[in-house]
Amino acid sequence: MSSSNGEKHPFLDDLADDAELRGTVLRRPVSGRDNIRRLVEAVGTLYAAQTSTFYGAIDQRHFLQYKATLRAGLDLEAVGVIERDDTGLVRRVAMTFAPLDAALSLSAGLAGVVGKEFGDDLFYDASVNKVATS
Template identity: 85%
Template sequence: MTGSNGEKHPFLDDLADDAELRGTVLRRPVSGRDNIKRLVEAVGTLYASQTPTFYGAIDQRHFLQYKATLRTSLDLEAVGVIERDEAGLVRRVTMTFLPLDAALSLSAGLGGIVGEEFGDDLFYDASVNEITAS
């Protein structure tokens, strides 16, 4: 996937069929290339703006950092660890989002967009006051 500025996305084009996405906005991992692409696409619709701040690699492990502002006006920071195999395929992506209010807002927003598709129990439900362990 190429961004609007012509830069290649750091991992979407290279996802293995059985790749796994983990993150602080998800209650459990999401597996599969198409599922991960759909989820990343949904995240993008919740951003008012996004600014990359760092991208680098050590061996097969790549690191991505960016700042974003959600459409809810909350500022968000993200750190991604992209793990590749010897062939260069992405096997696992782990995303951490902060601060907590922005991460919960992002998770709830994702639930509103793709909750039925992925299962409502995957995302934070803002209408429930307690956070339960899965």
């Protein structure tokens, strides 16, 4: 979800003010351009390495795939669907991460980096080892 190699990020520059981000590492959506930017930047701080494997578009939907290695040592694969409106603004982004252990580690890592800012209930809490039922 981040671009640390100097390439243009596939959606951050085009976020609508009221854009929404959903993801398998989040318990609820995150809304707003600035919130999404902060969260994506936080994800990048948890990666030791990242390699894009695919980026393409069908009409106003753009698809992003990449592999990453977390600083914790786990390998991760991500798939993003970026939905744009008729003007080209990004209205919605959905990110999925696998395998589960790496996704949970990423979510717990985000809690440590931006949990206070976004609310501790947004991320997986590894110290309690709980899974929300709602």
